[in-house]
Amino acid sequence: MKKILVTGGAGFIGSHVVRRFTTQYPEYQIYNLDALTYAGNLENLSDVEQLNNYHFVKGDITDAVFIDQLFQENDFYGVIHLAAESHVDRSISDPLSFVMTNVVGTANLLNAARKAWKDDLGKSDAPRLFYHVSTDEVYGELHDPNDFFLETTKYDPRSPYSASKASSDHFVRAYHATYKLPVVISNCSNNYGPNHFPEKLIPLMIHNIIQNKPLPVYGKGENVRDWLFVEDHARAIDVIFHKGVVGETYNIGGHNEWKNLDLVFLLCKTMDEKLGREAGTSEKLITYVTDRAGHDLRYAIDATKLKNELGWEPSLQFAEGLERTVDWYLANEAWLENVTSGAYQKYYEGMYAAR
Ligand code: NAD
Ligand code: DAU
Numbered sequence: 043m044k045k046i047l048v049t050g051g052a053g054f055i056g057s058h059v060v061r062r063f064t065t066q067y068p069e070y071q072i073y074n075l076d077a078l079t080y081a082g083n084l085e086n087l088s089d090v091e092q093l094n095n096y097h098f099v100k101g102d103i104t105d106a107v108f109i110d111q112l113f114q115e116n117d118f119y120g121v122i123h124l125a126a127e128s129h130v131d132r133s134i135s136d137p138l139s140f141v142m143t144n145v146v147g148t149a150n151l152l153n154a155a156r157k158a159w160k161d162d163l164g165k166s167d168a169p170r171l172f173y174h175v176s177t178d179e180v181y182g183e184l185h186d187p188n189d190f191f192l193e194t195t196k197y198d199p200r201s202p203y204s205a206s207k208a209s210s211d212h213f214v215r216a217y218h219a220t221y222k223l224p225v226v227i228s229n230c231s232n233n234y235g236p237n238h239f240p241e242k243l244i245p246l247m248i249h250n251i252i253q254n255k256p257l258p259v260y261g262k263g264e265n266v267r268d269w270l271f272v273e274d275h276a277r278a279i280d281v282i283f284h285k286g287v288v289g290e291t292y293n294i295g296g297h298n299e300w301k302n303l304d305l306v307f308l309l310c311k312t313m314d315e316k317l318g319r320e321a322g323t324s325e326k327l328i329t330y331v332t333d334r335a336g337h338d339l340r341y342a343i344d345a346t347k348l349k350n351e352l353g354w355e356p357s358l359q360f361a362e363g364l365e366r367t368v369d370w371y372l373a374n375e376a377w378l379e380n381v382t383s384g385a386y387q388k389y390y391e392g393m394y395a396a397r
Contacts, residue, residue: 043070044120046118047120049122051075051124052098053125054081054128054238054272058237059124071095071097072096073097075112085380086237104150106150113158121151121171123175127203127206130201130334134201135392137202141206143206149210152172159223173227174227176211178341180211182200182204184339190344191342191343200338218289224288226288226289226291227290228278229292231268232269232270233275234269234367235273236370236371236374244364248371249378250327251310252372254327257310259330260337261334263301265301266339267340268297281352281353292347294345295356309364310324331394331397
């Protein structure tokens with residue numbers, strides 16, 4: 043029985059990774075370490091929490107003593123590190139909490155793994171793996187429509203969030219070069235799907251359309267994102283965890299670029315149909331608001347390396363993924379209500395009231 047530590051498993055992507063690994067790999071014992079911040083929600087895992095190979099550990103990756111102890115008490119075979127502060131807008135209002143969690147938290151995990159795995163470091167058949175889940179935002183923004191992010195693209199982070207993720211990537215590579223820690227990194231584009239916290243574009247728009255509230259489009263809505271269904275990301279993480287080459291980086295993307303405004307129009311149309319509203323009803327809610335500071339224009343991933351070397355490709359067409367997502371939110375209004383009460387209301391007021 044191999045023990046695998048998944049950090050941030052109660053969050054959006056982490057919960058899909060935990061579900062995939064607990065259900066597909068009964069030979070693994072999955073330890074989900076999560077601090078349960080506003081973004082962590084154990085409800086996301088209600089369907090797997092009874093499984094014998096699932097274990098929840100509440101804890102904070104910024105607590106070095108606790109993390110060291112966890113690694114000393116458990117002989118982890120691998121780590122899949124997703125815990126992070128993940129929302130760009132929050133990083134603009136509170137950058138230091140991103141430094142703490144994303145930089146210091148990652149360094150604490152690397153350091154604990156280095157100490158706990160010291161007898162295995164540098165061995166060619168390295169029976170360990172530290173998998174760091176990162177973002178395409180570390181590469182900055184694209185302007186030329188023919189350009190794509192490659193694994194070799196120079197880092198150019200432009201928000202406190204992406205700077206903190208870039209820094210964590212550098213620490214991961216430094217631990218590989220210096221201590222021979224067996225690591226692998228992936229940098230993924232924008233995810234969407236069930237359990238996505240409604241501070242992010244797609245679930246926020248779905249929530250506001252249901253509630254007939256204004257749909258806040260930043261600037262002119264011309265920024266472009268490359269959207270990937272979250273289960274495809276979890277499958278990519280599975281493939282890279284099992285087949286990725288130690289020390290390598292893999293870009294993951296959806297080959298699915300959308301201008302924000304076009305995406306919001308598509309969501310309005312889909313939701314009008316689903317809710318039985320007259321065509322054109324929801325798009326009247328679109329409201330242009332002050333742009334995000336330093337708003338990256340376009341992200342687009344070239345995932346050829348992952349396809350050619352490990353055989354991964356996205357499986358879902360966007361229309362199908364978006365419909366599954368909308369259906370999930372409509373069928374899970376209680377989930378949406380739970381995560382949007384209390385603290386979320388305060389956040390929303392602060393972020394959008396005077397925008
Ligand atoms: P999320 O915000 O939904 O979840 C983050 C999880 O980490 C939450 O469960 C939270 O409780 C936990 N967490 C936060 N701080 C912690 C701490 N100090 N100690 C322990 N746990 C803590 O994030 P997500 O969107 O699921 O992203 C997961 C990872 O994937 C992040 O590293 C993010 O940078 C990366 N990523 C996200 C996307 C995306 O589109 N969402 C794309 C590429 C990469
Ligand atoms: O590219 C990967 C990244 O994608 C991840 O690393 C991040 O964790 C994740 O949050 C996401 O970052 P973005 O900033 O691209 O996602 P967000 O959903 O916040 O915004 C998507 C686009 O929509 C962006 O151009 C800003 C715009 N937007 C967002 C919100 C919340 C709006 O126009 N209005 C909004 O209310």
